[in-house]
Structure formats: structure tokens, C-alpha cells
Amino acid sequence: MTESCREWRGDLAAFAIDRLEPNQRLALQAHLDGCADCRTELAGLRAVAKALPEADGSHLEAPSDPPAALGDKILGVLAWERAGEHKRRRRHLSVVVGTAVAAVAAAIGLLVLGASLHATDHNARHVAFSVEPRGVAASAVLHRREYGTNVSLKVAGLHEGGEWYWLWLTGDNGKRVGAGSFQANGGEASVQMTSALPLSATRRVWVTDDKNRVVLDTGWAPELAPRPAS
Amino acid sequence: MGTDTRAALASDDGVRTVYAAHGSELYRFALRSLGDAGLAEEAVQETFLRAWQAAERFDETLGSLRTWLFAIVRNVVIDLSRARAVRPELASIVSQTNTTDAPGADDIDRILVAWQVEEALRMIGEEHRVAIVEVHYKGRSYGDVAVDLGVPVGTVKSRVFYALKAMRLALEELGWSGDD
Numbered sequence: 198m199t200e201s202c203r204e205w206r207g208d209l210a211a212f213a214i215d216r217l218e219p220n221q222r223l224a225l226q227a228h229l230d231g232c233a234d235c236r237t238e239l240a241g242l243r244a245v246a247k248a249l250p251e252a253d254g255s256h257l258e259a260p261s262d263p264p265a266a267l268g269d270k271i272l273g274v275l276a277w278e279r280a281g282e283h284k285r286r287r288r289h290l291s292v293v294v295g296t297a298v299a300a301v302a303a304a305i306g307l308l309v310l311g312a313s314l315h316a317t318d319h320n321a322r323h324v325a326f327s328v329e330p331r332g333v334a335a336s337a338v339l340h341r342r343e344y345g346t347n348v349s350l351k352v353a354g355l356h357e358g359g360e361w362y363w364l365w366l367t368g369d370n371g372k373r374v375g376a377g378s379f380q381a382n383g384g385e386a387s388v389q390m391t392s393a394l395p396l397s398a399t400r401r402v403w404v405t406d407d408k409n410r411v412v413l414d415t416g417w418a419p420e421l422a423p424r425p426a427s
Numbered sequence: 428m429g430t431d432t433r434a435a436l437a438s439d440d441g442v443r444t445v446y447a448a449h450g451s452e453l454y455r456f457a458l459r460s461l462g463d464a465g466l467a468e469e470a471v472q473e474t475f476l477r478a479w480q481a482a483e484r485f486d487e488t489l490g491s492l493r494t495w496l497f498a499i500v501r502n503v504v505i506d507l508s509r510a511r512a513v514r515p516e517l518a519s520i521v522s523q524t525n526t527t528d529a530p531g532a533d534d535i536d537r538i539l540v541a542w543q544v545e546e547a548l549r550m551i552g553e554e555h556r557v558a559i560v561e562v563h564y565k566g567r568s569y570g571d572v573a574v575d576l577g578v579p580v581g582t583v584k585s586r587v588f589y590a591l592k593a594m595r596l597a598l599e600e601l602g603w604s605g606d607d
Contacts, residue, residue: 207584210591214563242591244605245598249563251537252544257560263454267468268446271475272439278479279437363510375469377476378506391476393468409510 202228202235209235213242214249273344274391324402328414330354335404335413341396348376348390348402352413357384360407366394367401367417436479446475449493452546452601453500459542460504460535470507474500494602497539505535540603547597555593558586 208225211217217225229236320341329335335352348364355362364376376392392399404413435441450471457470477499478485485495548556561572562583573580598605 206588207581210588211569211584213591214587216562216569241595242588245591245595246563248540248544248598248603248605249559251541252548252564253541257545257548257564261455261458261464262451263471264464264468267454267471268443268450270468271446271450271472272442274472274476275436275442275479276439278476361506363506375466375507375510377469377473378510391472393472405510407509 202232202238205235206238209239210242213239213246215246270344270393273342277342277344277347277391278389320396322396324415326402326413327416328403328411330412333413337402339396339399339402342391345391345393346376346396346399348392349388350379350390350404351387352381352404353385355381355384355386355412359383362386362407362412363405364390364392365401365403365405366392366399367403368394368398369400370398436475436482442475445478445492445496449496452493453496455546456497456539456542457500457504459545460538461507466507470500470503473503473507477503490602491600493600497602501532501535501539505532508535540605543598543601543603544594546601547594547603550597550600551590551593555586555590558583559590559594562587 205225205228208217208221212222212225229239322339324337324339326335326337333352333354335350337351338349340347340349346366348366350364359380359382361378361380363378365373366376367373374392374394376390379386379388379390401417402413402415403411406412435445453471453474454467457467457474458464461467461470474496478496481499485492548559557576558572561567561575562569569580569583573583576583
């Protein structure tokens with residue numbers, strides 16, 4: 198690009214956004230015919246100019262900031278996921294060790310531990326689905342978390358095509374809150390999902406498929422909220 | 428590489444850093460696409476979750492973390508749009524639910540470009556933004572804008588030029604691929 202090209206910059210931009218007067222356009226075209234650098238510059242400007250009409254002028258001002266609590270909520274979700282991954286790794290390890298060393302003893306130990314946790318965990322509720330398609334078996338446990346509710350969902354017998362499903366919680370005000378989506382590879386899924394809805398306000402747990410049909414549903418269940426610890 | 432991203436998302440400080448850098452723009456894109464603050468919040472949350480789950484597959488030689496996060500949020504937005512479009516509350520009653528209102532990938536891509544242009548306009552300098560908004564979006568003549576701003580016409584033309592140049596850089600930073 199030569200020093201004289203600088204003089205053409207304004208006209209290049211005006212040409213790119215189609216605002217150059219016809220007589221100026223002729224002069225610019227004459228320069229472009231002999232200047233590869235300016236032709237390249239114009240191509241770059243035109244690419245941006247082509248995208249300009251996509252923007253909506255009403256969105257240019259006052260950008261929306263996310264809620265202040267969103268960052269902490271994400272931290273909570275990932276912390277829970279990280280903890281879940283550790284648990285899964287520990288569970289896998291315990292199965293391997295238990296099989297090799299003392300399967301029966303390990304199984305008894307796990308049963309005792311599981312029973313103990315179930316009896317003392319007042320921040321969790323087991324969920325039974327009143328709506329389940331034939332051949333589908335599902336269970337879920339809701340856990341109270343600082344950021345809302347964690348749902349441990351296990352389901353089998355769904356379509357084996359790897360379809361997507363969405364898990365929803367409905368609050369005591371009737372408003373639904375999403376807990377995310379999951380894919381049932383081989384018709385099965387064992388997932389940890391989260392919703393911002395507090396467990397104390399949760400009254401319904403339900404799953405929809407990609408055609409938005411309800412697949413699993415507890416129905417309206419006031420007893421979902423955990424009883425206070427005694 | 429993926430390991431670094433996984434490591435970044437493995438600690439609270441790392442998540443805070445990634446969220447501080449990209450959380451707001453992800454939220455604004457989701458809000459722009461979905462038109463619902465609650466769903467936008469859900470979309471960002473789901474984006475970070477999927478990013479954490481897939482962090483091993485992130486390859487910074489193929490694109491920036493921002494570009495990767497935007498590829499994820501784009502898919503999340505499509506999922507949420509489809510879920511919302513079919514009105515799940517009614518689906519169990521109305522079996523012949525119309526699903527044609529769900530925006531497709533092309534619609535979301537157009538919204539993504541729109542958002543990128545708007546975000547790029549916010550990112551460039553005030554003088555350049557005013558010049559391009561007045562001349563292009565408001566359709567005013569260079570002369571009128573020059574009079575309003577108290578500068579020569581050549582200065583307005585120059586500002587529009589630099590506005591487009593700065594926008595190109597901003598758009599590329601936002602993962603725009605407008606030369607396709």
C-alpha cells in the first residue's frame with residue numbers, strides 16, 4: 198500500500214457500505230484497477246459491511262449483564278459434578294478391589310453403608326414416577342444443594358436410538374425450571390443433573406423427549422420436599 | 428490444550444477466570460437468541476457444564492476458548508429453543524404438537540452473527556461507533572454527520588473506515604467467519 202492509498206481509505210469504506218457518490222466511485226475504481234493492496238483492503242471491509250445489516254439497532258445500547266449470582270451457581274454445579282466424578286471413580290475402584298479380594302464382604306459393607314446413608318440423609322428424597330412408559334424403569338434421588346437441587350436419575354428401557362431427553366422440575370408456584378438435557382445411549386442413562394429450583398419448593402419431577410412428550414412424571418407431589426431433620 | 432482447559436475448569440479460581448472472561452458475552456448471546464432471562468441463565472450454566480465434560484477434547488490449535496465456548500452455547504441454545512418451542516406443559520395432552528416453530532441451526536447462526544456484530548460495535552471506540560451508526564444504521568449523509576460532530580467530512584469518512592477495520596478485528600476475536 199502506497200502513501201497515496203491513505204487518501205482513498207475513506208472512499209474505500211464508503212464504497213464498502215454503498216455510500217459512495219457515483220463520480221467518486223469512478224475515481225476510486227480507477228485507483229483500484231491499479232492497486233492490489235486496496236482491492237484486498239476493500240474485500241476485507243466489504244465482508245464486515247455485509248454483516249452489518251444483521252445487527253438490530255435496538256440492541257446496540259444497554260447490554261444486559263447476567264444475574265450476579267450466575268457465576269456462583271455455575272461454580273456450585275461444577276463443584277458438584279467434580280465431586281460426582283470422584284465418587285464414580287471411587288465406586289469403580291471399590292468394585293474392582295471388592296471382586297478381587299472379598300466380594301461378599303464388600304457387598305455387605307456397601308449395603309450397611311448405603312442403609313446408613315439413606316437413614317440419615319434428610320437432604321435427599323427418593324422419587325417414584327407415576328407415569329412410566331411400558332418397559333421403562335426409572336428412579337431418581339433429589340438432593341438439596343446450596344445452589345438448588347441435584348437430581349440423580351437412572352433410567353433404562355428408553356428408545357435405543359440415543360435420543361435426547363429433558364429433565365424438568367416444577368416449583369410450588371407452578372413454574373417449571375429446567376435441569377438440563379441428557380442422551381440415552383442404548384436406551385439407558387445414569388446422570389447427575391441440576392436445577393436452580395430449591396428442593397424445598399420442588400413439587401414435580403418430569404422428563405420430556407425431543408418431541409416434547411412427557412416420558413416420566415411424578416405428577417404433583419407435595420411430599421417431594423424433604424422432611425426437616427428430627 | 429485440553430488438559431489446560433480441564434485444569435482451568437477443575438478449580439473454582441479457574442472457573443471464575445473463564446466465567447469473568449466469557450460469562451457475560453455468553454449470557455448476552457443466549458439472551459439475544461432465546462429472549463428469556465431464565466433460559467439464558469440456564470444456557471450459560473449448561474454451557475459451562477458441557478465445556479467441563481468435554482474439556483479434554485478442546486484443542487487450542489483449532490480455535491480459541493471463546494470460539495469453542497460459543498460453539499457449545501450455540502448447540503445449547505438450539506436444544507433449549509427446541510424444547511421451548513414445543514411447549515412441554517401441553518405436550519402430554521396435545522399429541523399432535525406442532526414442532527415447526529423451533530428455530531433451526533441456520534436461524535441460530537444468523538442470530539449469532541447479529542449478536543457478534545452488535546458486540547463488535549460495543550467493543551470499538553466511541554468515535555468510530557458513532558460514525559458507523561450515524562452513517563450506516565441511521566442512513567445519514569457524511570456531510571450532516573460532520574456538521575453535527577463539528578469535524579470535516581473527511582474525518583467522518585476516516586472514522587467509518589477505522590470503524591470497519593476495528594470491527595473486523597473484534598468480529599474475528601468473537602469467532603466470526605464472515606469471509607465464508
